[in-house]
Amino acid sequence: MDLMSATMQGTTRKRPASTSRMLKALAFLAPAAVMILIFVFYPVLRTVQLGFQNFNLFDQLNVGYNGLQNFRNLINDPNFDRVLKNTFIWVFVSLFFQFTIGFGLALLMKKKFKFIGIYQGLIFIPWALSGFLMGLVWKWIFDESFGVLNDALLKLGLIDSRIPWLSNGNWGMAAVIIANVWYGVTFFVIMILAALQGVPTEMLEAAELDGANRFQTLFQVIIPYIRATLILIVLLRIMWITNFPDLIFGMTQGGPAGRTHIISSWLIEKLTLDADWGAASALGLMTMGILFIFTIFYLMATRLEKESGV
Amino acid sequence: MWNVLGKSGKFTVLGIWLAFTVFPIYWMGLTSIKPKREVNDLYYFPKSNATLDSYRVLFKDYAFGVFLRNSLVVSLLASFIVICLGILGAYALARYEFAGKSQVMLAFLATQMIPGLIALAPLYLLMQKLSLLNSLSGLILCYVGGQVPFSTMMLRGFIQRIPPELDEAALIDGCNRFTALFRVVAPVALPGIAATFIFSFVQCWNELFLAMILIDSEGNKTFPVAMRSFIGGYWIEWGSLSAAVMIGIVPTVVIFGLMSKFMISGLSAGIVKG
Numbered sequence: 196m197d198l199m200s201a202t203m204q205g206t207t208r209k210r211p212a213s214t215s216r217m218l219k220a221l222a223f224l225a226p227a228a229v230m231i232l233i234f235v236f237y238p239v240l241r242t243v244q245l246g247f248q249n250f251n252l253f254d255q256l257n258v259g260y261n262g263l264q265n266f267r268n269l270i271n272d273p274n275f276d277r278v279l280k281n282t283f284i285w286v287f288v289s290l291f292f293q294f295t296i297g298f299g300l301a302l303l304m305k306k307k308f309k310f311i312g313i314y315q316g317l318i319f320i321p322w323a324l325s326g327f328l329m330g331l332v333w334k335w336i337f338d339e340s341f342g343v344l345n346d347a348l349l350k351l352g353l354i355d356s357r358i359p360w361l362s363n364g365n366w367g368m369a370a371v372i373i374a375n376v377w378y379g380v381t382f383f384v385i386m387i388l389a390a391l392q393g394v395p396t397e398m399l400e401a402a403e404l405d406g407a408n409r410f411q412t413l414f415q416v417i418i419p420y421i422r423a424t425l426i427l428i429v430l431l432r433i434m435w436i437t438n439f440p441d442l443i444f445g446m447t448q449g450g451p452a453g454r455t456h457i458i459s460s461w462l463i464e465k466l467t468l469d470a471d472w473g474a475a476s477a478l479g480l481m482t483m484g485i486l487f488i489f490t491i492f493y494l495m496a497t498r499l500e501k502e503s504g505v
Numbered sequence: 506m507w508n509v510l511g512k513s514g515k516f517t518v519l520g521i522w523l524a525f526t527v528f529p530i531y532w533m534g535l536t537s538i539k540p541k542r543e544v545n546d547l548y549y550f551p552k553s554n555a556t557l558d559s560y561r562v563l564f565k566d567y568a569f570g571v572f573l574r575n576s577l578v579v580s581l582l583a584s585f586i587v588i589c590l591g592i593l594g595a596y597a598l599a600r601y602e603f604a605g606k607s608q609v610m611l612a613f614l615a616t617q618m619i620p621g622l623i624a625l626a627p628l629y630l631l632m633q634k635l636s637l638l639n640s641l642s643g644l645i646l647c648y649v650g651g652q653v654p655f656s657t658m659m660l661r662g663f664i665q666r667i668p669p670e671l672d673e674a675a676l677i678d679g680c681n682r683f684t685a686l687f688r689v690v691a692p693v694a695l696p697g698i699a700a701t702f703i704f705s706f707v708q709c710w711n712e713l714f715l716a717m718i719l720i721d722s723e724g725n726k727t728f729p730v731a732m733r734s735f736i737g738g739y740w741i742e743w744g745s746l747s748a749a750v751m752i753g754i755v756p757t758v759v760i761f762g763l764m765s766k767f768m769i770s771g772l773s774a775g776i777v778k779g
Contacts, residue, residue, distance in 0.1 A: 216601060220603045227657050231654055233650060234650020237627065314519065319761060323707055323760070324711070324757060328729070333529065466625060466626060
């Protein structure tokens with residue numbers, strides 16, 4: 196992770212670390228560190244414990260270790276395969292459109308134009324909004340009978356009958372992904388635009404002098420130059436989208452009949468509706484495990500690609 | 506330079522995206538000012554019978570005033586504490602060298618890889634032990650813990666851009682490290698502090714799941730939790746619901762809109778969204 200190590204190296208001038216300086220530094224750091232230990236790292240450990248326990252919120256007297264039972268129950272759950280498949284579709288289809296649209300918009304916004312500040316401010320809006328509330332907004336837009344989308348599509352003559360957006364599993368997945376693309380493009384515009392502005396103009400001028408056309412410039416000069424940033428933001432975004440049940444929670448609550456659940460919205464359901472905190476924790480651990488393994492392969496794959504010079 | 510589409514093509518594409526971005530909010534706003542019996546009527550522009558009745562209902566028949574106040578209190582206090590702790594930590598990470606520093610930084614960054622959802626059950630049990638269930642202070646504590654790592658890293662970035670000579674001059678003038686930080690460094694880093702504060706505020710303002718699990722009395726509900734019970738039934742009254750959504754999103758839209766330039770540079774410098 197080039198960017199991360201870059202952030203870590205950019206520290207101040209080195210000085211011999213005396214004990215008193217170190218104590219001072221620790222005193223400054225202590226309050227933040229204590230909060231993080233209690234509210235971020237301790238919960239991770241507790242989740243590991245809960246994941247191997249029989250733990251129902253309303254039956255707290257009957258708590259005990261049950262080995263891998265929670266994991267077995269999850270894997271044998273008839274919903275499990277579909278939830279995994281939905282998560283995979285949700286993450287990669289959303290990511291594909293967020294990335295390509297975000298990249299395209301960033302390229303168009305690279306050269307400053309009049310009112311670019313206002314434009315940026317406006318397309319920046321989704322970032323500031325609650326995923327849950329926007330889920331409600333999209334639920335209203337996708338409403339089968341009174342939703343504006345079906346109405347507009349009918350009036351434009353693009354469909355003959357109303358699409359059952361939220362009462363059919365496949366249309367439901369399409370609907371939540373459309374909303375998610377709406378929500379997440381901003382992130383890529385901002386990050387990619389910042390990266391594009393770091394590409395030295397001399398490199399672009401040189402490419403132009405060498406007779407490179409626009410696509411050659413893009414794929415042979417610009418993308419290789421911002422590659423490290425792209426790899427990192429895509430990875431962060433994959434993790435983030437996986438753990439983003441808010442939109443789905445607002446739009447479909449995983450319905451109809453669990454058809455639009457992804458792993459994280461299913462976790463919320465286990466936590467709230469079923470009050471089965473052992474299962475919810477096991478599911479959380481599985482998510483972390485899958486993301487961890489994915490990250491290792493992802494980093495290996497992107498590194499290999501670099502070495503072979505593609 | 507990079508422009509296959511030509512100028513008009515470029516602005517058409519940008520315009521389409523802008524319309525797509527703004528439309529859902531426009532539509533919600535329009536629904537919220539339609540008279541009750543016209544909520545399901547599909548007309549696309551406001552008519553002269555537009556009304557604020559849907560908004561009035563929220564404050565008259567429901568306690569949305571209380572929910573908004575709770576959200577405001579929680580978000581403001583949590584963000585304020587986050588900034589205080591964050592500045593101290595950021596100063597240590599920006600200005601001191603010490604053994605184990607890179608491990609500490611790594612731990613801060615690693616928090617960004619941990620899904621917040623897995624903390625829900627443990628934090629409930631922790632608050633249960635501390636007798637802080639169903640209280641705004643418990644919620645504030647949890648939010649502070651969740652926001653501190655990212656905010657500290659973001660603030661560190663801003664403090665690093667300030668030359669260390671500035672604090673050294675203050676030390677010679679008789680400040681100690683602590684007063685130098687708050688009297689000299691913090692004022693210079695104020696834009697960065699404001700960006701971090703807003704970022705943290707918006708995160709807290711929008712947070713649903715933790716609040717939903719920790720809070721169960723009507724009087725302590727934050728805005729998103731209230732919205733969740735508001736849609737609880739099978740039947741949704743879209744008129745007042747859209748008004749409520751508008752109330753929930755307008756503050757963050759306004760703050761982010763006004764400060765967008767500022768936030769964009771701050772956030773892309775911080776790399777990650779928490």
